[in-house]
Each structure stands twice: as structure tokens, then as C-alpha cells.
Amino acid sequence: MTAILVLHGPNLNLLGDREPQHYGHCTLAEIDGALTDLGAAAGYRVITHQSNAEHELVDTIQRCEADAVGFIVLNPAAFTHTSVALRDALAAVDLPFIEVHLSNVHRREPFRTKSYFSDIALGVISGFGAQSYELAMQAAIHYLDEQDSEAPRGHS
């Protein structure tokens, strides 16, 4: 079964308590639970992972082939604005991904408008709180469903 990887960067483990004026009141567990249900209802396995460590996020991306991941929903958090290593990992595995942000990064400090991911992402969703993730998950499911319906018969 194809998997969708939902990957969260640093400090997102603090969601619920962390700067609710920017990030809302949902916890990471609530977000992951909702995304897992959405994926399962559409027939996809959802793998969720959060790390504060850049190398662990890179390792998780490098494991995508072994984990049968077909799509990545990624909130790189602060690494959005700094990480060539994560960008290179995504380019290396060459999987479609959506860049997600809870806050609208374009309405905040100027340094947050710089992203190392937007130009290689399939799309970017920013500013809808926890709903940003749900919109990304819906788009991921749609993408994978379309890909499946276009696959030659007898292949998956």
C-alpha cells in the first residue's frame, strides 16, 4: 500500500502551547490523528514523524523508498528558511511534495518569505492553521489517485 509521509520540523512538537496567535491551538497529535484518518479513508497508509534535528529529517526522507512512500507533506518549520540539506534530500528521492505552513509566512518577518523548498515543491499551502495540513493531504490523495488511474492495467 502506498504511503504518504507527513513530516514536521523543529518546535512543531510544541503545537497547542507554542505561539497560538501564529500556530493555533491544535496539538501535533491531533493534527497527525486527523491526517491519518483522512489517508486511511482514501486507502493510503500515513506515516507521521516530527524531529527537531535536521539529520533525522534527512534520514526519514532517505528512507522513503524502503517505506513505499509516494508523496510527502512537509512542514519544514524553521528549516524552511535555512536548510540546503533537506532540500537536497528531497531532490535526491525525487518524490512529489507539498510545503505546508500553519501561519502565512508572507505576513510575518521578512526572513520567513525565503524558502529553500517552494521552487521544487508541487505546491505550497500557508496560513490556514491546522487546515493547511488537511488541504495538503487532500491534494496528496487526489494526486496519488490520479496517478493510479493513469497507470497501465496490470501495474500499480
Ligand code: DQA
Ligand atoms: C512555520 C513557519 C516557520 O517560519 C516557523 O519557523 C515555524 C512554523 C509554520 O507552520 O507556520 O516553525 O513553518
